[in-house]
Amino acid sequence: MRVRTIHIILLLSLLVGLTGCQIQNPSNLPGQEISQLRIIVSDEGYYQITRKEWEENGLSLHDPDQIQLQFQGKPHPYWLNAAPDSNDFAIRFYSPPVSPANNLSENVFLLSRGFSESNSRIIPKKAPPTQSNFQNNSTGTYREKYEGQALYLPHAVGEDHWLWALFQPDQPISQEINLPQETVDSATIRFQVWVSPTNMENPVQLFSASINDHVLTPIRVEGQGWQEIEFQLDPAYVTQRNNFSIQPITSPDDLPAKIYLDWIKMEYSLPVYLDDQVQSFAIRENHFFTSTGSSNGSLVVVDENQQVLDIYSIQSDHLFTLANLPDTTYAWIPDNQFLPVSSLQPIQKEELLLPSQPIDYLVIAPKKFQLALSPLINLRQEQDLATLIVTPQQIYDSFNSGTPSVDSIQKFIQSIDQIEPGQLDYLLLVGDFTYEIIDYQEFIKLVPSFFISSGLSGETISDYPYTDLNADLIPDLSVGRFPANTSEQVTAWVEKVILYERSIPSDWNQMITISDPSDTNFTVFADSFLIPFMGEYQTQLYNAPGLHEIQEIFQSSYALVTYFGHGSIDLWGKEKILSIPMLSELPKSPAPPLIISFSCLNGYFIHPLKISLAEGLLFHPGGGAIGIFAPTGQTLMEDHEKLLQFLQNKLQSNDHSRIGNLIYHQKGENSPDNYFVANIFQTFIYFGDPAMLIP
Incomplete structure (x- = not known):
């Protein structure tokens, strides 16, 4: 039965730069109705979109009851500044801090038209006037x-692995801190550092600091x-413009640990006066909040989870009193201080509809790669x-x-599988990823992977989730990745896969192992891997092969090659058995070897400045490797032994x-220990097409 390929393609027009934000010209989309606007903002803050802006982008919004604003799959609070028939009609909303765990430097919202029971519009209230003209403003x-x-530090515990700076000996780190006025009632400075683990059981560290050259008590x-340090400041030494310096104090006899600065926070108290500047504050202990303002604006009440609770419309010179709620903060935004969004992007009236028929082979790839993938799609x-x-x-x-987010991709995969549970067998991801924090336009050119904790190497990357x-730690499908950056790379790889599948033999022509001579255990593992196959296949073990032998190995057709030894991102072995510069000297082959790397980090493809060995071998045109199963972190020899036995059993069956049926546990097979599967496989990625035919 010939099954047609199902393509879902979203047509986007080019960006046109305008003052304040970037918008797209809907005239480039003739006959297409714009149903949504994608809103991009660069940071935490309070933003505004005017009717002129959304209408210029082709979105028609007139009825306040039809306005829908969503963030991360949920309705998001917003409010209106004026009546819909006003020329100043605008939508206002709060953008929370951008999460560093998502590798994205911006927040993304969707604005759409439609009725919904979950409308998240908040109607601003009028702040009640104070009952006394002699009431002082609250502090x-x-x-x-x-x-x-x-600095990216994968060993740092938690979600945030990006730090500010590494402390250098005798070099303090300084930060200018600007306050709204010359005097404050009280002031505290906190900062957070990461003290790298050392062999010392309980290291002790002294930190010195100064404010405006006034030295504080260490x-x-x-x-x-993670360590958080706090200094109480004497308000007498605090001014409107302050210079704060910190540094660790290290004894010449101590072996200093590496210490990284993460952030600095200044906390101070002042009487609240709502002037013409944006401000955020909390009211301590008081049951009531009393203040006055010199401008018209919005006073937003936010809870400890950064959810908007209430909004008050404040008029200039209006003295008011509010009941202060515990664990809340207030944000004051004058009417002329709302931020413009970074970008508005129209979305056509087109939904991602799930197909009615079951799917065997799912490909997720940015649009720029889809034409180059067509021959592979046609073959499948x-x-x-x-x-x-x-x-x-x-x-x-x-x-x-x-x-x-990776979670949204995972939800989509689950939805595809639910059409006919168990039918989806292969997932191909085509696109690179990085640990760098990047903007939205760069992010959508990539296909993200999961960040996981691997123990030895800290945070690393995994496609295994x-x-x-169904969260049982056992794989329900096979996944592979081609971490392409260009369409040319995709084209060359697709040609290599199609050529490989033209005349596949019934068995592997050769089974080859390569061992690192730096440790005899590697040779023992390499030899033990081959023993079950010596009577059935042509086998050979290379211990510390030279360049000529490496070239012979990679010229072999339909060979299964395994490497046992030390490794890093871009090489095998301390003696450089194989490295990225050597790839240019590898010969071409109509059927390059399939490689399994029992090493470390060869599959760490997210480094922004290095090409991993897995990428280099896969990108090599007409040669290199047809696919490679490689680790993304540091691994233990005992884990390699379990993986070796697992793959031996699969090959013998x-x-x-x-290839996906060989590498991953399949339905109907005896279930291995769930923890073993997840613990080992989450730090390995198969680079290649999981649906590729093999001997």
Whole structure:
């Protein structure tokens, strides 16, 4: 049966730059109705979109009851500044801090038209006037936060692995801190550092600090990992413009740990006066909040989870009193201080509809790669695999209100599987990823992977969670990735796969192992891997092969090659058995080897400045590797032994026609220990097409 390929393609017009934000010209989309606007904002803050802006983008919004604003798949609070028939009609909303765990430097919202029971519009209230003309303004606690994201530290515990700076010996780190006025009632400075683990059981560290050249009493800190340090400041030394410096104090006899600065926070108290500047504050202990303002604006009440509770419309010179709620903060935004959004992007009236028929082979790839993938898609449909290809951006818009996330992709995969549970067998991800924090336009060119904790190497990357559809730690499908950056890379790889599948033999022509000579255990593992196959296949073990032998190995057709030894991102072995510069000297082959790397980090493809060995071998045109199963983190030899036994059993079963069926546990097979599968496989990625036919 010939199964047609199902393509879902979203047509987007080019961006046209305008003052304030970027908008798209709807005239470029003739005859297409705009049903949604994708809103991009760069940071935490209070934003405004005017009627002129959304109408210029082709979206018609007139009825307040039909306005829908969503963020991360949920209705998001907003309010209107004027009546719909007013020329100043605008939508206002709060954008929370951008989460560093998502690798995205911007927040994404969806604005649409339609009735819904979950409308999240908040109607501003009028603040009640105070009953006394002699009431003093309440005192507010203000916070200023300074944070840098210059250094990526995968070993840091938690979600945030980006830190500001590494402390250098005898070099303090300084930060200018500006306050709204010359005097404050009280002031405190806190900062957070990461103390890298050392061999010391309970290290002790002293931190010195100064404010405007006034030296503060040093603080003693015990322990490793995240440490938060607090200095109480004498208000007499605090001015409107302040210079704060900090540094660790290290004894010449101590072996200093690496200490990283994460952020600095300044907390101070002042009487609250709502002037012409945006401000955020909390009211301590008082039952009531009393103030006055010199401008018209919005006073927003936010709870401890950064959810908007209430909004008050404040008129200038209006003295008011509010009942102060516990665990809340207030934000004051003058009417002329709302921020413009960074970008508005029209979305056509087109939904990501799930197909009615079951899918065998799912491909997720940015639109720019879909033409280059067409020959591979056609080949899979000729092999009777029902195929669906979709862009990550379509998934984000449909499953997470536009915000890129691995969770939304996982939900989409689960939805595809639910059409006919168990039918989806293969998932191909085509696109690169990075640990860098990037903007939305760069993010949608990539296909994200999951960040996981791997123990030895800290945070690393994994595609394995995409395979586990019911959270039982056992894979329900096979996943592979081609981490392309260009269409040319995709074209060359597709040609290599199609050529490989033209004349596949019934068995592997050779089984080859390569061992690192730096440890005899590697040779023992390499030899033990081959023992079960010596009577059935042509086998050979290379211990510390030279360049000529490496060239012979990679010229072999339909060979299964395994490597046992030390490794890093871009090489095998301390003696550089194989490295990225050597790839240019590899010969071409119509059927390059399939490689399994029992090493470390060869599959760490997200480094922005290095090409991983897996990428280099896969990108090599007409040669290199047809696919490679490689680790993304540091692994233990005992884990390699378990993985070796698992793959030996799979190879001996001869019950696999495609590479995904060989590498991953399949339905109906004896279930291995769930923890073993998840613990090992989550730090390995198969680079290649999981539906590729193999001997």
